[in-house]
Amino acid sequence: MKFHHYLVFISTLAILRPFTTFLHEMGHAIPALLYTKEGVTIYIGSYGDPKKSLRFRLGRLEIFFKYNPLLWEYGLCVREQIDISINKGIVIIFMGPLTSLIIGSFCLYIGLFGSNSDSITFITMMIAVSSLLDFYHNIVPDSEPITLHSGKQVHNDGQQIKLLLKYRNLPEEYHKCVEYYNNQEFEKSGALFEKIIKSGIKRDFVYRLAISSYLQIKDYDKADVINRDFSKRHKRKFSSNDYFNSGLIKSYKGSLEECIKDYTKSLKLDLNNINSFNNRGYTYNLLGKYEIAIEDFNKALALDENYAYALNNRGLAKIKLGDLQAGLMDIKKSLELDDENSYCYMNLGIYYFDTKNYNKALENFNIALKLDKDTYLLTEHIEKARQKLSILG
Structure with missing residues (x-):
C-alpha cells in the first residue's frame, strides 16, 4: 500500500505539473499583453522551440504545446516588445512567481480547511505542492543561466528581477546600450558601454556587456583593455564565462x-x-x-x-x-553538422597540405576565407600553399 500511495502521489503530481506551469507562464503573459502592443508567446515543454508543437492563437497571444507531454513541466514566456520601462519589466517577471504563489496558497487552504471530500483535498494539495514548487524554483535567484532554443541565455525570474533592480539606478544611456545590444548593433553598444564605464559606473554587468559587444565584432584590442580593467576591479566575481572570454581575448592577442x-x-x-x-x-x-x-x-x-x-x-x-x-x-563529420565553419575548411585544407595535395589545400583555404576572412592563421596557410604551388610550377 505504501508503494501504491507513493506511485499515486508521483503520477498525480506529474499530471498536474503542466497545468501549474501553464498558469505560471500566463502570469507573465497577461501583464505583458497589458503593458505592450505587440505579440506575446508562451512555450510549454520547451525554451522557445515551436517545432513538433500544438499551436493556438488568441489575439496577440500565441501558445505552443510540445506534442510530448512529458516535457510540459517547464516553459517560457516571450514578449516581442522589449522597449519597456524597467518597472514594467519587473512586474511582468514577478507576476509569474506571484501567480504560482497565489494558486498554491489558495489550493493549500482548500486542501487543509475547505473540503470534506478526500478526492478534492488530494487534488488541491497536489496543485498546491506543484505551484509552490514553481514559486520557489523561480523566485530564488539562480546565477546559472538557462540556454534557450535560440542559443541565447537567460536567468530565472528571481535572478532577472535582482538584475533589473540594479539597473533602475543606471543612466538612460545604459538602456540605449541594451537596445543596441539586443538589436545586434554591437559596435554602437560597445562604444556606449565603454563610455558609461569611463563615466565612473563600473558595475560588473556593464563590463560584461561591453566585452561581449567587442568580442561580437572581433575588436580584441578594445575587449582586452576593458577586460584588464574588469579583472582589476571584479576578479572575485569572475564567472566561468568571464574566464572563458578572458582566455579568448588572450588567445587572439597571442x-x-x-x-x-x-x-x-x-x-x-x-x-x-x-x-x-x-x-x-x-x-x-x-x-x-x-x-x-x-x-x-x-x-x-x-x-x-x-x-x-x-x-x-x-x-x-x-x-x-x-x-x-x-x-x-x-x-x-564536423562539416555535415556545420558547413559554415571557416575553421573546419581551414583544417581540411591543412589535411590536403600535409598530404601534398596543394591545389585542394588552397581550394579549402579560399572557402574558409570567404566564410570568415579573420580566421586565425588562415592567411599564413594560404601563403604557404601558394608558395608550394609556385615551386611546383
Whole structure:
C-alpha cells in the first residue's frame, strides 16, 4: 500500500505539473499583453522551440504545446516588445512567481480547511505542492543561466528581477546600450558601454556587456583593455564565462600560455563549460601539444557528441599526430553538422597540405576565407600553399 500511495502521489503530481506551469507562464503573459502592443508567446515543454508543437492563437497571444507531454513541466514566456520601462519589466517577471504563489496558497487552504471530500483535498494539495514548487524554483535567484532554443541565455525570474533592480539606478544611456545590444548593433553598444564605464559606473554587468559587444565584432584590442580593467576591479566575481572570454581575448592577442590558465580557471568553476574545453584544446593545438588537446576535445564531445568545433579541432590534432584517416573522418563529420565553419575548411585544407595535395589545400583555404576572412592563421596557410604551388610550377 505504501508503494501504491507513493506511485499515486508521483503520477498525480506529474499530471498536474503542466497545468501549474501553464498558469505560471500566463502570469507573465497577461501583464505583458497589458503593458505592450505587440505579440506575446508562451512555450510549454520547451525554451522557445515551436517545432513538433500544438499551436493556438488568441489575439496577440500565441501558445505552443510540445506534442510530448512529458516535457510540459517547464516553459517560457516571450514578449516581442522589449522597449519597456524597467518597472514594467519587473512586474511582468514577478507576476509569474506571484501567480504560482497565489494558486498554491489558495489550493493549500482548500486542501487543509475547505473540503470534506478526500478526492478534492488530494487534488488541491497536489496543485498546491506543484505551484509552490514553481514559486520557489523561480523566485530564488539562480546565477546559472538557462540556454534557450535560440542559443541565447537567460536567468530565472528571481535572478532577472535582482538584475533589473540594479539597473533602475543606471543612466538612460545604459538602456540605449541594451537596445543596441539586443538589436545586434554591437559596435554602437560597445562604444556606449565603454563610455558609461569611463563615466565612473563600473558595475560588473556593464563590463560584461561591453566585452561581449567587442568580442561580437572581433575588436580584441578594445575587449582586452576593458577586460584588464574588469579583472582589476571584479576578479572575485569572475564567472566561468568571464574566464572563458578572458582566455579568448588572450588567445587572439597571442598570449597562449596565459589563455590556457584562464580556460583552466573557467573549467574549475564549471566542468560543463563545453566552450572552454574546446578552446583550451584549440590552444594546445596551436602549441603543438596534440595529445593533450585531444583529451580536451574528447571531454567536450562527451558533453555534446555533435559539437562541430570540437570535432574538426580533434580532427586536426589527429592529422598532426599522423592518424590521417581518423582525423579526416572527424573533419567530414564536423562539416555535415556545420558547413559554415571557416575553421573546419581551414583544417581540411591543412589535411590536403600535409598530404601534398596543394591545389585542394588552397581550394579549402579560399572557402574558409570567404566564410570568415579573420580566421586565425588562415592567411599564413594560404601563403604557404601558394608558395608550394609556385615551386611546383
